Amino acid sequence: QITLKESGPTVVKPTQTLTLTCTFSGFSLRTSGVGVGWIRQPPGKGLEWLALIYWDNDKRFSPSLQSRLTITKDSSKNQVVLTLTNMDPVDTATYFCAHRLHMELQFDYWGQGILVTVSS
Amino acid sequence: DIVMTQTPLSSPVTLGQPASISCRSSQSLVHSDGNTYLSWLQQRPGQPPRLLIYRISNRFSGVPDRFSGSGAGTDFTLKISRVEPEDVGVYYCMQVTHFPWTFGQGTKVEIK
Numbered sequence: 001q002i003t004l005k006e007s008g009p010t011v012v013k014p015t016q017t018l019t020l021t022c023t024f025s026g027f028s029l030r031t032s033g034v035g036v037g038w039i040r041q042p043p044g045k046g047l048e049w050l051a052l053i054y055w056d057n058d059k060r061f062s063p064s065l066q067s068r069l070t071i072t073k074d075s076s077k078n079q080v081v082l083t084l085t086n087m088d089p090v091d092t093a094t095y096f097c098a099h100r101l102h103m104e105l106q107f108d109y110w111g112q113g114i115l116v117t118v119s120s
Numbered sequence: 121d122i123v124m125t126q127t128p129l130s131s132p133v134t135l136g137q138p139a140s141i142s143c144r145s146s147q148s149l150v151h152s153d154g155n156t157y158l159s160w161l162q163q164r165p166g167q168p169p170r171l172l173i174y175r176i177s178n179r180f181s182g183v184p185d186r187f188s189g190s191g192a193g194t195d196f197t198l199k200i201s202r203v204e205p206e207d208v209g210v211y212y213c214m215q216v217t218h219f220p221w222t223f224g225q226g227t228k229v230e231i232k
Contacts, residue, residue, distance in 0.1 A: 039169075047161075047169065047212055049221040062220045063121070096168055103151075104175050106159065106216040110168040 002026035004036075004097050004111035011117050012087050018116060022080040022097030029055050029075040035100035036080040037107060038071070040093040043115075048093075052100065053080055089118045122146050124213055126224035132232045139200040141227045143213035148193050150217070157217040160189055160198045163226075164209040172211075173198065205231065 008020035022036055029036065037052040051071045052060045061069050070083040080097060094115045098107040123146040133139045149156045160173040171180045173189035176196060186201040200207055208231060213224040 046226045047214075047223040049223070052221075060219050064220075103153075103157065103216075104155070104178075105171075105180075106157070106174070106221070107161075107169075107214070108171045108174075108180060110170070113168050 002099055002109040006097050006111045006114040013120050014088055014118060016087050018084040018087050020082045020095055024078050029073050031055055033102040037098050037100055038082045039096045042093045087118045092118045121220055122215055122218055122222050124222050124224040126227050130228045132230050133203045134232050136202050139203050139229055141198045141211055143196045143224050145194045145215055149215050158196050159214045161212045161214060162209050
């Protein structure tokens with residue numbers, strides 16, 4: 001059974017760096033083809049893909065946020081960490097992590113999400 | 121970036137009646153491997169998104185067969201053959217053929 005759970009601060013101040021951790025079970029990030037991605041959703045709005053890390057440490061980022069984003073993995077701890085620098089109120093959103101099995105099955109399992117509010 | 125445009129944005133439906141959502145991409149979603157990586161997600165109120173359909177028409181594990189997907193190239197459709205109460209929510213198309221991956225704006229399905 002695949003599960004993912006996001007953790008991190010729920011409130012950050014403008015200009016601070018957000019660090020979110022996705023802790024997962026039921027799969028290994030050492031398995032060929034597997035990946036973990038991050039997606040966010042501002043309150044009452046749609047979904048925005050942010051980043052993806054693959055089993056082989058290849059990474060992809062949204063071009064609009066690439067300069068502010070970092071994604072890393074710790075396969076031994078079953079964790080993926082996303083950092084977003086220079087937070088702004090427009091970054092207020094629910095942040096989800098999701099599992100990727102292979103090219104066909106992207107984001108087949110999702111975490112519950114964590115609402116992050118940017119406010120001074 | 122590929123723009124995904126969904127219509128309608130809101131779909132009031134009578135229980136037991138069909139519903140249909142269209143998704144159009146700004147460019148072809150055919151991958152260099154010949155496949156088309158268009159997915160549909162359902163987001164019930166207060167819940168994370170859930171994968172319904174992948175690669176245009178393949179139902180994910182546990183998805184009822186009243187959900188079906190079709191289309192090709194730049195035009196895709198999600199159909200619910202008979203809407204049930206648990207189908208209320210927002211439906212998103214998502215393309216994972218070309219980076220950056222992008223989503224449609226979402227279509228809200230509600231009961232009349």
